Amino acid sequence: MRKIRVAVIGAGPAGIYAADILTKEHEQAQVDVFDRLPAPYGLVRYGEIIKALRRVLSRDEIRFIGNVHYGTDIKLSELRRFYDAVIFSTGARADRGLDIPGIDLPESYGAADFVSWYDGHPDVPRDWPLTAKSVAVLGAGNVALDIARMLAKPADEQLSTEIPANVY
Numbered sequence: 728m729r730k731i732r733v734a735v736i737g738a739g740p741a742g743i744y745a746a747d748i749l750t751k752e753h754e755q756a757q758v759d760v761f762d763r764l765p766a767p768y769g770l771v772r773y774g775e776i777i778k779a780l781r782r783v784l785s786r787d788e789i790r791f792i793g794n795v796h797y798g799t800d801i802k803l804s805e806l807r808r809f810y811d812a813v814i815f816s817t818g819a820r821a822d823r824g825l826d827i828p829g830i831d832l833p834e835s836y837g838a839a840d841f842v843s844w845y846d847g848h849p850d851v852p853r854d855w856p857l858t859a860k861s862v863a864v865l866g867a868g869n870v871a872l873d874i875a876r877m878l879a880k881p882a883d884e885q886l887s888t889e890i891p892a893n894v895y
Contacts (some may be wrong), residue, residue, distance in 0.1 A: 731756045734810040736797050738762035739769025740780060742816035747783040759810075761801065764849065765793040769818060771846075792806045827865070834859070838870045845877055847891035854893070 731753055735742045735840045745757040756794055760767065795801055797817075806813045822837030829835065834857050845852040864875045873892050877885075882895050 728755050729811070731812075732762060733758045733811045733814065734781060734806045735760045735814045735816055736762075736770070737765035737816035737817050738791060738793070739816065740776060741818065742769075742814070743767065743783050745816055745863045746789045746815050750786065750788045759791065759792055760784070760794045761792050761797065763794070765884045767791050767793065776794060784824055810828045825865070838866070838874060841874060845890070845894045847889075847894070853891070 731749075732821055733746075733749055733757060735746050739762075742760055742762075746760050749756045762769075767784060768777060771780070771871060771885055772778065783789060803813065819839060822839045824830075840851070844855055847853075864871050864878070885895065
């Protein structure tokens with residue numbers, strides 16, 4: 728039986744879980760996970776989920792290939808020559824606009840910017856533009872809850888994570 732080769736663009740949780748499912752469902756699948764960052768996991772860098780993601784990437788049938796910019800270093804036409812399928816799992820790079828009065832006021836920031844800053848994303852400056860005494864987090868999804876947990880947890884308790892020094 729011929730091996731099925733799949734390229735996954737994006738090494739965040741969704742991309743890694745796609746590789747996991749593919750290799751579990753198709754015994755002959757070989758998956759290469761590409762990401763423009765040198766390290767996998769997207770903006771998730773700590774917690775129990777990282778242990779699960781590391782287990783997936785440690786399997787022989789899955790390879791992580793970092794520092795590869797889709798559209799510059801590799802293009803879809805090239806991937807199609809070497810892979811049977813290509814999965815794009817790149818996530819959201821920017822916040823979705825919200826139709827809320829005051830959302831465009833100074834010191835109103837989107838989750839993507841804040842999470843990228845506190846996770847030390849290499850494309851984001853190390854300084855944050857303000858020091859707030861109080862914060863409102865709008866939303867009840869995973870990202871909103873992660874931000875609320877991050878803000879509520881004492882700084883010293885975050886030292887067990889990969890929190891950047893500037894955020895600590």
